[in-house]
Amino acid sequence: MGRSPCCEKAHTNKGAWTKEEDDRLIAYIRTHGEGCWRSLPQAAGLLRCGKSCRLRWINYLRPDLKRGNFTEDEDELIIKLHSLLGNKWSLIAGRLPGRTDNEIKNYWNTHIRRKLLNRGIDPASHRPLNEPAQEASTTISFSTTTPVKEESLSSVKEESNKDKIICTTAFLCKEERTPVQERCPDLNLELRISLPCQNQPDHPQPFKTGGTTSLCFACSLGLQNSKDCSCSFIVGTIGSSSGAGTKTGYDFIGMKSGVLDYRSLEMK
DNA sequence: AAGCCGACCAACCGCAGTTTT
């Protein structure tokens, strides 16, 4: 039953890679392409396990890696993506060409966390540090019906007169068509977020579902026409308010338009 | 100059989901 082991752990090197090992790996992948990590070490003459080879290639040897310092724009993008996705480093990395999940994860832990703390923002929740932890209720669901930990997600809050209306953001994956139950069920808190491809003629129009317009998660991240596009992204409505906080204009996660008005969290 | 400490980051570990036998 099953397959044979990927490598003899007793005969593999560990620790830092040498120049020679790098060269061997690069040369092999140039010739044979990526993949087959199980057989790669032996075929390439490396005393490493396939897992280690894969990591080395993906994080440091790939020719399309950018390396070097992160720009301010990249900083802000990472923050916004993290507020939406939480610690989904691979997804975040997918939106930053030339950056790897490991690199972004390290950068987050060493730079951005501190940066946010200095701004008075909790890096985990993206809310002001002195704000009570219960108010916002953003839910992003990927492939499970279990709501994602609230603390790892962002919220866009609006204050309308005396009543606080919480704008929640909910993603629906392909398999999931029912938004996660929000707090304050008496309020209409179906979600509204930008429609990134609304004005793009080459993209299929979002379909409507009972007054809401749906786009897939891929579209919401600016991946229109990608293979992941399924156009099931739910756009709901925020309570009854049409006022101050309601934004229009569709760009990637509201970077320009402020649909996800991250900067509103930087106050004070 | 030596020692300490914190920042940085490459690499490892363990887990979960997927694939193969």
Add this chain to the structure above:
DNA sequence: GAAAACTGCGGTTGGTCGGCT
């Protein structure tokens, strides 16, 4: 269908370096 390996991901560790005392 079950078992076992594979793959990919996120969390964590440990080595290195630079600044400070």
